Amino acid sequence: MAVTYGGVGRLATALALMWITTGAVAxxxxxxxxxxxxxxxxxxxxxxxxxxxxxxxxxxxxxxLNGTPLPAEAIDHDSDRLRIRLNSADAQSGPLWLSQHEQASNPVWVSLKGSNVVAATEQEVAKNMDGITTYVDLVSLIIEESHDGAQEAQRLADKYGAEVVGMIPPLNTYQLRLPVSDLDERDALVLRLGNEVSVDAVVTEESGAEESIESETSSPPDADDQEWASNRFLDAVNFYQRRLSLEGLDGDIETQPIRIGVIEREVDFDAPDFADYLGECRAEATRTCVYARDAAKPDGHGTTVTGVLAAAWNEGGNSGFLRGLDEVGPGFDVIVDRNSDAGITANVAASVNLVEDGVRVLNWSWGIHRVGAIDINGKEIDSLVRSGIAMSGYEELLEEFFLWLREAHPDVVVVNSAGNASSYSGRDEYRLPSSFVTDQLFVVGGHQRSDEDVQVEDPRYVIKRNASNIDMRVDITAAACVRGSSLLEGEQGEAHCGTSYATPLVAGLLAAMMSIEPELTPAQLRMLLRRSAMTIGEEYDFEPTDADDLTAPILPSERANELNHPDIGLSARLNMYKALDLTVQSLNRER
Structure with missing residues (x-):
């Protein structure tokens, strides 16, 4: 059959298009x-x-799942969606990933502990009188501990025509879908539920499905790698590698693997910072592993927060502290999970699951303020605010969480950002969760490099971030600015600033300290952080002036009871190197 030139051209074009399409898919x-x-x-x-x-x-x-392929009968596949059934008696929580055509996906953490809540859709939310998005028909009941939560929640659901749709069993908390169509009906039913003898509190959720966990603040014009020098980041990595290596002075120290839970949505595994975390990460015993859902862009909040802990070195814009310990480390697991998009309730549900899955350190780079909260200049805060009704419910839920943590998991610590509203982190009528006073909660403020040409130990080496929340409840400050990830190898991403990014510096350090001495209690960890801290700010003799007390002042007991020590009365700045050094010294004293 004869083929004309035009036909050949069209055939070649069609083949080329097929090749391009096939290549794009591949x-x-x-x-x-x-x-x-x-x-x-x-x-x-x-x-x-x-x-x-x-x-x-x-x-x-x-x-x-956990290195074992799942049988085909446990999986339903429809295009890009999969439904997986797991028998709790035969499976354990762990990383899950997909494999096809010699490709492996990002591993995600599957928890079988059972705490899960439902997020509202766009059709199930409305604006309340404060102009805040709130759930219309979904609320959570905290049942009095004297009652069987599941049974009582079902009884109340039957009584009021509701449906139990979610639960956090360790906190005796159950989520109900109410038979209401607007906020007036919801509020009337919430009032009736709150008056039930068996109900400790009702949690009404105020959250948009895609709201950022914590707002960021503008970066300084010249943010660069000197920020982490203010916390002796590289000195700490070098110390851990040198002193804990087999050839080091303390080579007989057996480090222990530690799991870190990061309450964030997702991480971009297309970024060079995370590209080598695909598939079976734990095949290498000593390396850091990241388990997370995949993000569409590399500049998201979760990617940047996780990058402070686990970004690969010399690949992209970030360098993770725990990743820097891989050569001699015990194998850190960084589990990124937020349960669902159901706001603060989901954050708590995810945290409960992760703690029950063995997490020792929780990174909470989020927080909220009550409507009407004021900053240090007397101006009203207008971001990340919640109504008084919602704040009351959240406060009860968080209180139940920390009570459960103290009773069931006293070795777990939560590291929380102080916030970026130039306000007070410790006032419970204004700020959650940082206002809670418990040994297991560490609150982190933010600082940035100053223009002073002084040594790193000098208090003038850094200044407080203007936006960082302050007051006596803040335990320590850390560098607030970090380079984000990029899709191009070797390219630095834009600077991200906020207490969200100071928080994982402290969380990663605490995990490293625990890996050296797993028996350290939260109180001992705080003591080591404060004793090792450098200083920031001016001396106030314990009396804050002009609302400028950045953290709780350093006490004589934190400086070997030297009443005339120059650090006394100053605020505390993270010293990652010295904290690790004191941890190793504490081991030697025990011996």
């Missing part, structure tokens, strides 16, 4: 973008999880 990376409990959230024996993946075609693929 090049699309395999990623897990969403993972959530689905089906009956109250069912514990068989738990179902719904996944949304990208880069998955119709060919054969494999789903692996």
């Amino acid at each position: 090049e699309q990376p395999l990623r897990i973008e969403q993972l959530q409990r689905c089906g009956g959230l109250l069912q514990m024996d068989i738990q179902e999880f719904c996944l949304q993946a990208s880069g998955l075609d119709e060919g054969e693929f494999q789903v692996t």
Whole structure:
């Protein structure tokens, strides 16, 4: 058959288009973008999880949990969506990933501990009188501990025509979907539920599905790598590698693996900072591993926060502290999870699951202020605010969480950002969760490099970030500015600033300290942080002036009872190197 020139041209064009299309499909990376409990959230024996993946075609693929492939009958596949059924008696919480065509996806953490809450859709929220987005028909009941929570929640649901749709069993908290259609009906029913003898509190959720966990503040014009020098970041990495290596002076120290829970949505695994965390990360025993849903862009809050802990070195814009310890480290697990987009309630549910899965350090780079809260200049705060009714419910929920933590998991610490509203971190009528006073909660403020040409130990080396919240409840300050991740290898991302990024510096350090001495209590960890701290700010003789007390002042007891020590009365600045040094010294004293 004769083929004309035009026909050949059209055929070549068609083949080229087919090649381009096929190539584009082949090049699309395999990623897990969403993972959530689905089906009956109250069912514990068989738990179902719904996944949304990208880069998955119709060919054969494999789903692996904890290094073991799942049987085909446990998986339903429909295009880019998967539904997985797990028998709780046969499975344990752990990393799950997909494999296809010699590609492996990002690993996500699957928790089988059962605390899950439902997020509202766009059609199930409304604006309240304060102009804040609030859930219309979803509330959570904190049941008095003298009652069986599950039974009582079901009784109340039957009584009021509601449905139990979510739960946090360790906190005796159950989520109900109410038979209401507007906020007036909701508030009337919430009032009736709150008057039930068995109900300790009702939590009304005020959250948009895609609201940022904590707002960022503008970066300084010349933010660079000197920021972390103010906390002796590289000195700490060098100390850990040198002193804990087999050839080091303390080579007989057996470090222990530590799990860190990061309450964030997702991480961008396309960024060079995270590109080598795909698939079975734990095949290498001593390396840091990251488990998270995949983000669409590298400049998100979760990617930047996680990068402070685990970004690869010399690959992208960030360098993770724990990743720098890989050569001699015990193998840190960084688990990024937020349960669902159900706001503060979901943050708490995720935290409960992670603690029950063995997490020792929780990173909470988030917080909220009550409507009407004022900053240090007397101006009203207008970001990340919640109504008084919502704040009361959150306060009760967080109180239950910390009571449970103290009773069931006294070795766990929570590291929380002080906030970026130029306000007070410790006033419970204004700020949550940083206002809670408990040994297990560490509150972190933010500082930045000053223009002073002084040694790093000098208090003038840094200044407080103007936006950072302050007061006596802040335990310590750390560098607030960090370079974010980028999609281009070797390229520095834009600077991100806020107490959100100071927080993982402290969380990572605490994890490293625990890896050296796992028996350290939260009170001992705080003591080591404060004793090792450098200083920031002016001396106030314990009397704050002009609302400028950045942290609780350093006490004589934190300086070997030297009443005339120059640090006394100053605020505390993170010294990562000295904290590790004191941790090793404490081991030697025990011997």
